Amino acid sequence: xxxxxxxxxxVLFGVAxxxxxxxxxxxxxxxxxxxxxxxxxxxxxxxxGIGSFISGxxxxxxxxxxxxxxxxxxxxNLNRAHLDYFYWLLAGLSTMELLxxxxxxxxxAYKKKQEDTAVx
Numbered sequence: 484x485x486x487x488x489x490x491x492x493x494v495l496f497g498v499a500x501x502x503x504x505x506x507x508x509x510x511x512x513x514x515x516x517x518x519x520x521x522x523x524x525x526x527x528x529x530x531x532g533i534g535s536f537i538s539g540x541x542x543x544x545x546x547x548x549x550x551x552x553x554x555x556x557x558x559x560n561l562n563r564a565h566l567d568y569f570y571w572l573l574a575g576l577s578t579m580e581l582l583x584x585x586x587x588x589x590x591x592a593y594k595k596k597q598e599d600t601a602v603x
Contacts, residue, residue: 514594
């Protein structure tokens with residue numbers, strides 16, 4: 484198995500990450516009350532740190548769980564590793580997250596923007 488099989492996934496993930504970061508920053512700036520904007524931007528930045536901790540925790544748990552009886556999913560030998568299982572797990576988690584996102588977006592009410600209607 485070649486390492487080049489991973490390149491399209493990382494490129495797609497990078498492009499999606501760029502669009503996500505811009506959307507999150509605008510959401511946390513627009514939808515947070517004016518007095519709490521700095522807190523909103525702090526929460527926006529903390530999401531990336533929390534995501535890194537969860538990712539590291541997930542990889543550690545999978546490595547300990549699957550490596551007990553033999554080869555781990557993350558073996559040093561790509562021909563014996565089961566990265567396909569890991570990516571299927573990630574696809575399942577992403578599908579579950581997409582369903583949760585759809586559920587929560589239906590319940591969310593956007594903050595009304597105050598337009599300046601002053602006549603000059």
